[in-house]
Structure formats: C-alpha cells, structure tokens
Amino acid sequence: MEDRSVFTPSNGTFKINNLIRTDGAEYILHIFDSKGRESEQRTLQLSIQAPVSSVRLDSECLSQGEMRVSCSSEGADSPQYSWTLDGHTLTDAQLLSGNNETNNITLKQNVSGRLVCSVMNHISNVSKEEKISTCGFIFINCTLPDGTNISQWVFSANNTLSIDPTTTPTMITDTSVDNSLLVCGLRAAVVLSLLVGIAIYFAWKKKKYNKVETSSRPRIKDHPENSFAMVEL
Structure with missing residues (x-):
C-alpha cells in the first residue's frame, strides 16, 4: 500500500489510490506531541463496496394463482432489498411468503399493480419496476345442484365448476312486458x-x-215510334 497511499500531516488526510477489496480494514491514526508522547488515537473502519449496476425482476405463476417474484442485482456488495406495490410497502396481507427485506417473495392470488424492487448499499440505490397482474385465477364460492359447496381458486379459462361470482350478472328481460306489448300490437x-x-x-x-x-x-x-x-x- 505504500506505493498507492499518501498521508498529508498538515490537514490529516490519508488518501489511497487504486482501491482494491483487500484495502478494506480498520485503520488507526496515532498522534504524538513534540516530546514523542502519544497524545491521541483515532480509529476508522474502511468498508469497500461495489455499487449496484443493474436490477432484474423475474416472476412466475404457481399452481394456485400465486406469483413468485425474485429480485437480483449485479455488481452490488452487501445489497439490501425493499419492495413496494403502487407506491406502498408490501404488507403481510399481500405476501404469501417472504418479507419486505428479502430478494424472493411470493404474492397472493389477488395481488396486482405496479411492483417495484429497490436494491441499495452504502453507495448506491437502483430500482426496477414491473407491472404485474393476477395469473388468470379466480376464487369461486358456489353450491352445485347436488348440494356440494366449492370454495377454491381455479384457473378462469378452464373453470367448469361454477360461474365466477365477480362476473357482471346477465340482464334478464322482463317477458311480461314484452308479452303485453305483443298483445297490444x-x-x-x-x-x-x-x-x-x-x-x-x-x-x-x-x-x-x-x-x-x-x-x-x-x-x-233511335226511332221514337218504336221505343x-x-x-x-
């Protein structure tokens, strides 16, 4: 390090050029008076970290409509993670597993919106945003003609168990009005x-x-006499 470091006693500056990871350590400064006696000692912990260069989000749908999302970073030392959905911190009501400080989370079936993963360390902070939607699953709660009650998440496109309760009901025409109009006509x-x-x-x-x-x-x-x-x- 002697070839890469410079100490300036006039202002107490210690400078290291061309830093490498092994330069991270504890540095102690000893100050002596004019008689050679140590008058002061200062300690500095130097931590060397690479900044976050990029962030990547990967998501996949699970068997019951949950969504697993992973957040990965490149170049970052000691990264810390945080998640938000539509500008708000993820809550336990939205998470099936994981927490707001891990890089892998699993969202519940009905969670959708603007998901943002932020990666940071002591010297940088980079975020990645992704628009997520439900995995095509719906929750059905109905009773079949035989009396069987069904309450579960199913894939909407293949649902043959019951009608999606969230679907807008079909308008039923009042046939009595139509019949009266027909009779009047x-x-x-x-x-x-x-x-x-x-x-x-x-x-x-x-x-x-x-x-x-x-x-x-x-x-x-024509002849009056014969008329x-x-x-x-």
Missing part, C-alpha cells in the same frame, strides 16, 4: 284491419248503388 292490427275492411265494404256498396241508379234510367230508341221503356233492377 296484435289488438291494434286487428282494429286497423276491421276499419280497413269496413271502409272497403262501404266503398263497394256506394259503387254498386251508383251503378244501379244509372242503369235504372229509361233507354230511348219503349226498360227498367233494369
């Missing part, structure tokens, strides 16, 4: 048909009456 059609029929009937009667009236007038022959009146009823 039929009645209106019948009344309209009757009115049209009556109108046609009276029009036909009037036409026939005019025809009879016209045909009842006397017809005069006679014909009445057609």
Whole structure:
C-alpha cells in the first residue's frame, strides 16, 4: 500500500489510490506531541463496496394463482432489498411468503399493480419496476345442484365448476312486458284491419248503388215510334 497511499500531516488526510477489496480494514491514526508522547488515537473502519449496476425482476405463476417474484442485482456488495406495490410497502396481507427485506417473495392470488424492487448499499440505490397482474385465477364460492359447496381458486379459462361470482350478472328481460306489448300490437292490427275492411265494404256498396241508379234510367230508341221503356233492377 505504500506505493498507492499518501498521508498529508498538515490537514490529516490519508488518501489511497487504486482501491482494491483487500484495502478494506480498520485503520488507526496515532498522534504524538513534540516530546514523542502519544497524545491521541483515532480509529476508522474502511468498508469497500461495489455499487449496484443493474436490477432484474423475474416472476412466475404457481399452481394456485400465486406469483413468485425474485429480485437480483449485479455488481452490488452487501445489497439490501425493499419492495413496494403502487407506491406502498408490501404488507403481510399481500405476501404469501417472504418479507419486505428479502430478494424472493411470493404474492397472493389477488395481488396486482405496479411492483417495484429497490436494491441499495452504502453507495448506491437502483430500482426496477414491473407491472404485474393476477395469473388468470379466480376464487369461486358456489353450491352445485347436488348440494356440494366449492370454495377454491381455479384457473378462469378452464373453470367448469361454477360461474365466477365477480362476473357482471346477465340482464334478464322482463317477458311480461314484452308479452303485453305483443298483445297490444296484435289488438291494434286487428282494429286497423276491421276499419280497413269496413271502409272497403262501404266503398263497394256506394259503387254498386251508383251503378244501379244509372242503369235504372229509361233507354230511348233511335226511332221514337218504336221505343219503349226498360227498367233494369
């Protein structure tokens, strides 16, 4: 170290160039007076750490819809981990295993949002964010026709046990209203048909009456002496 270190007595500065890991140690400074007697002693613990260069998040879905997430860092010495979801520290209600200070956690089935893993040491702090969603599992709680009650997490795409209770219910049309509208429409059609029929009937009667009236007038022959009146009823 003599070739890489410099001590400046005027300001008490001790400088080490080209640090290596083995330079991390306990350093003791002895101060002597003009008579050669030690007047003071100071101790400094030097810790050498590499900064966090990058952070990586890996996630996988488990068999029952839980999600295992691992956070790894490169280049960091003595890394410390912390987790947040949508800006808030992860709670025990959201964690199935692990805690907020480990690099591997398992989230419960219904947890989703903006997950952030932060890695830090004494000289650096780097974070990694990932948008996570549920693994396609839903919780069903229903009773089958045979009386069997089912309460469990199932994969939504393959669910044949019961309908997802969170699904928006299908709107059921009131058939009584539809039937009443149909009856009213039929009645209106019948009344309209009757009115049209009556109108046609009276029009036909009037036409026939005019025809009879016209045909009842006397017809005069060209030769009056041979003419006679014909009445057609």
